[in-house]
Amino acid sequence: MKNDCKLCAIKSEAASKLSTEEMEKLSFSCALVKFRKGDSLIRQGTFSTNVAYLRSGLAKVHIAGPYHEQIVRIVKSPSYLGLPTTFGDKINQYSVTVIDTAEVCFIDINAFRSLLKANPEFSYEIMLELCRNELEVFYRCANRTQKQIRGKIADVLLEMSERIYGNEKFSIPLNQEDLGNLVDSSRESVSRVLTEFEKDGIIKLSGKKVEITNKKSLLLISANG
Amino acid sequence: MKNDCKLCAIKSEAASKLSTEEMEKLSFSCALVKFRKGDSLIRQGTFSTNVAYLRSGLAKVHIAGPYHEQIVRIVKSPSYLGLPTTFGDKINQYSVTVIDTAEVCFIDINAFRSLLKANPEFSYEIMLELCRNELEVFYRCANRTQKQIRGKIADVLLEMSERIYGNEKFSIPLNQEDLGNLVDSSRESVSRVLTEFEKDGIIKLSGKKVEITNKKSLLLISANG
DNA sequence: ACAAAAATGTGAGCTATATCACAAAATAGT
DNA sequence: ACTATTTTGTGATATAGCTCACATTTTTGT
Secondary structure (H helix, E strand, O other): OOOOOHHHHHHHHHHOOOOHHHHHHOOOOOEEEEEOOOOEEEOOOOEOOEEEEEEEEEEEEEEEOOOOEEEEEEEEOOEEEOHHHHOOOOEOOOEEEEEEEEEEEEEEHHHHHHHHHHOHHHHHHHHHHHHHHHHHHHHHHHHHHHOOHHHHHHHHHHHHHHHHOOOOEEEOOOOHHHHHHHHOOOHHHHHHHHHHHHHOOOEEEEOOEEEEOOHHHHHHHHHOO | OOOOOHHHHHHHHHHOOOOHHHHHHOOOOOEEEEEOOOOEEEOOOOEOOEEEEEEEEEEEEEEEOOOOEEEEEEEEOOEEEOHHHHOOOOEOOOEEEEEEEEEEEEEEHHHHHHHHHHOHHHHHHHHHHHHHHHHHHHHHHHHHHHOOHHHHHHHHHHHHHHHHOOOOEEEOOOOHHHHHHHHOOOHHHHHHHHHHHHHOOOEEEEOOEEEEOOHHHHHHHHHOO
């Protein structure tokens, strides 16, 4: 066990409250694994026996919509992935795929559950995360259904810059097809808007690199218009 | 305390594990209140000191979108409302409004928290509900963004009939404006589709009463087309 | 029971954006 | 370094559904 792993820390803390038998019965091994862009952490329709703790990196949560893939939200570390499967739903209702090099710690669902039982603080934290997730999806959903394309893309760019990278310069970890699925529009429209933004001097593009040069405009377009 | 209230039952069970001081410090009173259609249980932007337990009735969760109101999901009893405020978000990020006569039990947030601490089973149940909510929002979101109007409305009708009422005949608790906000389209389009469905003999309408007369067609349209 | 208010039905345009169809550019694989 | 593949840019066209506008019906309040 590495003590720089938050999950492990919680585990060892909890362990002190569990009997030795219980400890041995459950698999508390902490398997840290590295993943690259495109690797799948959770696959919709499959059965999971682990919760994945995203220690570093980024992932996308996506579901197969009635017509095409929809990217529901971008997950930033630290985050627990695959919780619904832990609480009764046997089958994963969504997929999670790495979009930027990630380190993930897996923990057996039953072990995870007993951590929750033994540690109310931890439960509390998980509930907080679940609530946040729901609120985030609310927000995204209102955004993607009400704004028009320019506003939606402005929104994504701002989210990347603020919530995800904390920097005006960053590298979009998604191609335009994915951006379309995140924003519910076509790849072509995404392309058009992006070049439009560049022409208007709002952003600078070179390959995947983006720099927001006129944040005010973006904010306006996002609130929009 | 009435013992037909599930929340009360949990409370008294939990109470036995708490010291008398703790019990007295916290308000465990169970105030059962009746509400009518249109009454507000939670108002976006305000601060809550209670969790609301919906014992009976229906409510809509809605948020102020960038342009217009969006109905995020329909809540059926039993359900706990206002959880995010319990876990750190001080301000309600959404509104909840009764749409069909409801009985609600309020419990002080701090009391609720100590219930969670004292009762891992209860925590577990809450986490389950939070996960379900998130998944439901995923599903709704994919639906409302990808299908076209006929499919979306077919979907809502099926949901009402199946999840909400468990009957082919029911009374829509929403007006067409609300239906539009639930489905992300205009009041007028909702009207058009509804009368279209009636003409095609898929549903029978009289005022708010709906009867699904051709479920197969609805399923087809929802999966659609 | 009656007036006032709210909710619904329906027509006629308008428009944002999807779709199709390529060309060009960038990336990856060997 | 060179193909093969994936990703991106951009025009032309079609269309679902929004908006506006008004008539009609239903519901509400007194």
